[in-house]
Amino acid sequence: MSKVKICPVCNLENNISAILCPQCGTDxxxxxxxxxxxxxxxxxxxxxxxxxxVLESKKILQLESVGTGKIFYIDSGVTLGREAEEKDxxxxxxxxxxxxxxxxxxxxxxxxxLNSTNGTWLNEKKLSPCKKFKINPGDQIALxxxxxxxxx
Ligand SMILES: [Zn+2]
Numbered sequence: 001m002s003k004v005k006i007c008p009v010c011n012l013e014n015n016i017s018a019i020l021c022p023q024c025g026t027d028x029x030x031x032x033x034x035x036x037x038x039x040x041x042x043x044x045x046x047x048x049x050x051x052x053x054v055l056e057s058k059k060i061l062q063l064e065s066v067g068t069g070k071i072f073y074i075d076s077g078v079t080l081g082r083e084a085e086e087k088d089x090x091x092x093x094x095x096x097x098x099x100x101x102x103x104x105x106x107x108x109x110x111x112x113x114l115n116s117t118n119g120t121w122l123n124e125k126k127l128s129p130c131k132k133f134k135i136n137p138g139d140q141i142a143l144x145x146x147x148x149x150x151x152x
Contacts, residue, residue, distance in 0.1 A: 005031045006071060032069045059105050062152035066140065076105035079114065080143065095144040109135050118144060
């Protein structure tokens with residue numbers, strides 16, 4: 001297991017002591033340390049991507065956990081919940097449901113609340129359950145008061 005700091009701009013894995021990302025120059029002094037082993041299962045494609053594969057990689061939704069800065073890579077059809085995807089992380093949030101919200105990609109990304117106990121909130125508006133709502137970069141998705149993700 002190795003620990004790295006993932007650049008939020010270009011996703012380069014940097015040494016944990018790095019202050020600036022050498023690839024894009026972003027200040028990563030405040031980026032939290034990530035275990036590469038925990039990330040590996042989320043990566044379908046090899047790290048050395050040619051430009052041909054960039055479009056393909058957009059079918060992975062990136063969600064940043066507000067507060068922790070941790071980035072999650074979500075495939076289309078994935079359900080987040082305390083007994084679903086990212087359950088290790090979500091276990092810390094008791095008000096998140098076992099199967100809370102699902103994400104889909106078709107012509108864009110959508111989020112669907114799975115009739116969760118406390119609801120899913122998109123930009124502070126509660127979503128009607130079991131309906132898909134469009135999401136865009138910068139949107140905030142809350143599964144509880146303290147479990148908020150920003151769409152990258
Ligand atoms: Zn970078």
